[in-house]
Amino acid sequence: MRRVYLDHSATTPVHPGVIEAMVDCMQNHFGNPSSVHSFGREAKKLLEEARANVAHLIGARPEEIIFTSGGTEADNLTIFGVARAMRKKGNHVITSATEHHAVLDACQALTKEGFEVTVLPVDETGMVRVEDVKAALKPETVLVTIMHANNEVGTINPIKEITQLVKAHGAIMHTDAVQTVGKIPVDVNDLGVDLMSLSSHKIYGPKGVGALYIRKGTKLFPLSHGGGQERKRRPGTENLPGIVGFGKAAEIMARELPEEMGRMGRLRQRLIEGLLAIPEVQLNGHPTERIPINVNVSIKYIEGESLLLMLDMKGIAASSGSACTSGSLDPSHVLLAMGICHEVAHGSLRLTLGRDNTEEDIEYVLDVLPQIVERLRAMSPLYANKEG
C-alpha cells in the first residue's frame, strides 16, 4: 500500500545524511566533550561544528546557541529561566492563546511563583494583534513570549513588529520558532528577538534535541544544575549524536530552503484547492500568512479521529484538533481561540507537507479523501439532521 506521510508538523523523517553523520559520530567519535584526551577533543570539535551550523541557519553567533533536549525544554528554560532571573524587575509575563502547551503550561506554572500572566487572544485567522501586545505591556512586564508560527494552523505572527514594541518597552522577547525554522527564512537579528526556541525533529534531524538562541547579555537562570556544560545554562553530558544530527539537518535546511519553500507552497495550494472542492469544508488559519507546509481544514459533520483512522487505513498519516485525538475532553485550544465552535473543531484535519512529498501524494489524498468523507457523513446524525 502507498504510504503518504502528511504529518510533518508533528515530526519529520530523519534525513539520510543526518543518519550518516550520527552513525559516524557514534562509531568514530564517541568521546565525552569535556574530556582532556583526544577522544574528548574530537567530540568537542563535532559539538562546535554543529553549533555553528545551527547558528548559521538563524543568523546567530555560535556562542549564542545552547543545546537542549528539544523545543519543550527550550521553551521551559526561557520561561522559568528569564522570569526568575528578572523577578526583581517585575512579575508580569505576556503570551498568547495559541502557544504550544510547552509555553502555555510553563506560563501557567509561573503564576504559582507569584507571576501574573496575560494570555493575549488571537484574531479569527489565529494571529496575535500587535495593538493587543501594546495594550498589555505594563511597567512590571519582564518577558513576552509569542510563537513565530502556530503548529496547528500555521499562521505566522508579526514577530518583528511585536519585538520592536517589547524592546522599546525594555522587556525581553522570546519566540518559539519550532515551526518556522527550516521552513521559511528566519533571522534572529531581522526579527530582533532575545531568545528563540528550535527543535531538531521538525527539520529532519533526530528527536530529543533542540536549541535555545540566547542573545548575548540576556540573563537566564538554569532549570537544572550539575556539570558546567553549555555555559552553565544546561548541564549534563551533551547529546552528541543528537546534536551532530541536528547540526547536519540545519546545514541541509539552510541549503534546501529557498527551493523547497516554493515547492511546498505549490503543493499546498493544490491540496487546499482540492479540499475546498469537497462540500462544506472550510480552511482554518490565515489565507497567506501561513507556513508553506501547513493545510488545516474543518470537514463539517464528521469527527477527526475517525477520519484519521480511515485515512490511516489508506496509508495516509495526518492529524486533527479533535478532542478525541487529544486524550483530553476539549478540542484544540488553538481552534477554539480562533473562535471556531467545538463541532467544527472536532472535524478539523491537519495535513503538513515535507520534502519527500510529491504531486502524486497530493493527488492520492484528493482521490481517497472524498470517499472517506462521504462514508463518515453517511454515518453522522449531524449530517442527517442538516439534510433532513
Next chain:
Amino acid sequence: MRRVYLDHSATTPVHPGVIEAMVDCMQNHFGNPSSVHSFGREAKKLLEEARANVAHLIGARPEEIIFTSGGTEADNLTIFGVARAMRKKGNHVITSATEHHAVLDACQALTKEGFEVTVLPVDETGMVRVEDVKAALKPETVLVTIMHANNEVGTINPIKEITQLVKAHGAIMHTDAVQTVGKIPVDVNDLGVDLMSLSSHKIYGPKGVGALYIRKGTKLFPLSHGGGQERKRRPGTENLPGIVGFGKAAEIMARELPEEMGRMGRLRQRLIEGLLAIPEVQLNGHPTERIPINVNVSIKYIEGESLLLMLDMKGIAASSGSACTSGSLDPSHVLLAMGICHEVAHGSLRLTLGRDNTEEDIEYVLDVLPQIVERLRAMSPLYANKEG
C-alpha cells in the same frame, strides 16, 4: 598508534548493536509516539519495548520508568521534584559529600527555596557511614539522596542498609546508580529505593538519554511543562532513537553482565598491582567495595593534567581529579572529601575499564606509564625536594 580507551566512567563507546537499532528506528519508524496513525503507533511500540528493557535491567516494572535527557536531568528531577512535592511535610534533605555535581548543585539550589540540606561526610575510602545517615534523619527529613557508587573512586555505598533506615523513618530514598547499573547487579526491590537515576551513555548506549525509576506512589513535581508525555512527569517529544538505543544497551548489558563483571575484575586487579609496583603510588577508594571497572591511584609529585597529556600522546585515554583538568581552582571534591590532601589529589589518575579492553591493553599501559611518571618526576620540584 595503539589507542587504549580507559575512560569508561566518563562515557562509553556506543555498542554496534545499539547503533543498528537506532538506525533502524530512524530509517523505518520515525513517527511521533503521540500520533494516532501507523507511523505513530510503530514509534510508540518501540518506545514501550525500550522501557521494558530498561525496567528489566534493574528489576522494575515498565510503568515505573520515565525517560529523561540523561543522568543529570534524572537527578535534578528527583531533587527538585520530590522536595517541592513534599514541601508541606518537611524541608530537610540529606545527601553526601561525594555525590555527582548534578546532585550536589541541585541540593545547593534547593537551599534557596527554603530547604535545609545536610551533606554527610565519607570515610577515607569514600564510603558514607550508615550511622551518619541515622544521626542526620530528622522529623523534617523528606528526601535522602546517596549515590550507589562514586564515579571517581568507584566506592559502593551501603544503599540497602541506608534505605532501610530512611524508609523506616518515612522519608523518600533516591540513589544515583549511573555508575553501577550495567556494571554490577542492581535491583530496585533488593535495594528498596524509591527513585533511581540511570544514564544510557555509561552503558554503551547513546548520550543524551537517561531514565528515572519512580516507585509507584512516589509523589514528584515535574521540572518542566508541556505535552503529557511520560505520564506528565517529563514533557516533550520523546527522544525515540536515543531511547531505542538505551533500551538495546540495557538488553545487552543484562545479558553480558555476569561474565563481563568477572573479566573486568580480573583486568582491574592486574592493573592495580602493576600501578602499585611504581614507587610512591597509592590506591584511592575502597579496596574491595568498588565497581569492577574502576582504578584510581595518586602518583605522588606529579600533576594529573600533564600525566593525561603524555598518556594521550601514547594513545591512552584516562582522567584525573587534578584541579588543572577541572576548569575550576580546586581538585576533585571527592578526593578532598576522603581526606586526601590537595597535592596528592592533583596527582590522581582514574582508569576505568570497558568491554573492549583486553589484557594487552593493560600491559601496554603498565609498560608506558612508568616512563612517563619518571619523566614528569624528573621535572617536578616537589620530587627534587623530597630527594634532596
Next chain:
Amino acid sequence: MYTDKVMDHFMNPRNVGEIDNASGVGEVGNASCGDIMRIYLDVEDNIIKDVKFKTFGCGAAIATSSMATELIKGKTIDEALELTNKAVADALGGLPPQKMHCSNLAADALHKAIADYKAKQDAKK
C-alpha cells in the same frame, strides 16, 4: 585545546633541571591550583648564561616554563626583566582562557630569581 607550540614545549621541554650554586633561584607557587615552579639562573657579567627550571603543574605550566627559559637565555638581566607573562603566552601561540593563570607563573618565577640574584650581589658588596 593547546597549540602545537604548547604541545611541543610540553613534550620536549627545554632547560629542565637544576643548577648547582646558582646565581639566583626563584620559586612561585600558585596556591589556587597547587602548581609550583622553580627557576635557576647562572649569571655572568650581567648576562644569563644558563637557566633551568622545575615545574609541577599542567601542560600549560610546563610549556610556559620551557618557553620562558628559552626566551631569556643569553639575554642581559635588564632584558630578562622586561619579559612579561603575555609575551610568554604569545610566543606559545596563545593559551586557553582557563589556563591564562599558569602563564603568570613563568615570568613571576623568573623575576623572583633575578631579585634573588640581585640580593645576593648586594650582599657580596
